[in-house]
Amino acid sequence: xxxxxxxxxxxICKSGTSVKIECRSLDFQATTMFWYxxxxxxxxxxxxxxxEGSKATYEQGVEKDKFLINHASLTLSTLTVTSAxxxxxxxxxxxxxxxxxxxxxNEQFFGPGTRLTVL
Amino acid sequence: xxxxxxxxxxxxxxxxxxVELRCNYSSSVSVxxxxxxxxxxxxxxxxxxYLSGSTLVKGINGFEAEFNKSQTSFHLRKPSVHxxxxxxxxxxxxxxxxxxxxxxxxxxRLSIRP
Numbered sequence: 001x002x003x004x005x006x007x008x009x010x011x012i013c014k015s016g017t018s019v020k021i022e023c024r025s026l027d028f029q030a031t032t033m034f035w036y037x038x039x040x041x042x043x044x045x046x047x048x049x050x051x052e053g054s055k056a057t058y059e060q061g062v063e064k065d066k067f068l069i070n071h072a073s074l075t076l077s078t079l080t081v082t083s084a085x086x087x088x089x090x091x092x093x094x095x096x097x098x099x100x101x102x103x104x105x106n107e108q109f110f111g112p113g114t115r116l117t118v119l
Numbered sequence: 120x121x122x123x124x125x126x127x128x129x130x131x132x133x134x135x136x137x138v139e140l141r142c143n144y145s146s147s148v149s150v151x152x153x154x155x156x157x158x159x160x161x162x163x164x165x166x167x168x169y170l171s172g173s174t175l176v177k178g179i180n181g182f183e184a185e186f187n188k189s190q191t192s193f194h195l196r197k198p199s200v201h202x203x204x205x206x207x208x209x210x211x212x213x214x215x216x217x218x219x220x221x222x223x224x225x226x227x228r229l230s231i232r233p
Contacts, residue, residue: 043226110162
C-alpha cells in the first residue's frame with residue numbers, strides 16, 4: 001500500500017529554537033496533505049490543510065505564524081514550529097491524500113508521527 | 120460541520136470476551152467513516168472504513184463495524200478480544216465532498232484483562 005514517511009521521528013530542542021518536520025508521500029502524488037497534533041492521552045486535532053503550490057488553510061485557533069507550512073511539491077510538505085516552547089511539545093502526524101485513481105474517493109494515508117519535545 | 124462522538128473513554132474487558140466500541144457521527148452530507156487503532160507510542164493504523172454499499176464492514180484483526188444511517192452510528196465490534204488488542208481506538212468521519220478532511224473522535228482506550 002501507499003506509504004507516508006515523516007522525518008525526524010523524534011526531536012528534542014531548546015526553547016526558542018525552530019524545528020522543521022518533513023512529510024513525504026513515497027509512491028503517490030498528494031496535492032493535499034494534512035497536519036495533526038496529538039497531546040498525550042488525547043485525540044488527533046487537525047491543525048491545517050496543506051495544498052501544493054498554495055497557502056495552507058489553518059484551523060481555528062492555530063497560529064499560522066508559529067506553525068509554518070510549505071507544500072512545495074506533490075510529494076513533500078513541511079511543518080516548521082517557530083520559536084518552540086515547552087507547550088508545543090506534542091506528537092505531530094501528517095497525512096497525505098492520494099490524488100490518483102478514477103474513483104471519486106481519494107484514499108488518505110497517515111505518517112508514523114514525529115514526537116517533539118521542547119526543553 | 121461534521122463531528123464524531125465516542126461515548127466511552129475507556130472500555131475494560133476480559134480476554135476472549137466480545138467488545139463493542141461506540142461511535143456516533145454528525146454530518147449533514149454523505150460521509151465516509153473510519154476506525155483507526157493506535158498502539159502505545161505509535162502512529163495510526165486503519166482498521167476498516169465505510170465508503171458505500173454494504174453496511175457491515177469487515178476489517179483487519181477480526182474487527183467489524185456496522186454503519187447505521189438512521190441512528191448515525193458506526194460501532195466497532197469484535198467477538199473475542201486478545202491481550203494484543205489493548206490500544207487506543209479512534210472513530211473518524213470525512214464528508215463526501217472533495218475538499219473534506221478527516222475529523223477524529225476523542226478515542227476509546229480498550230484494555231484487556233487476562
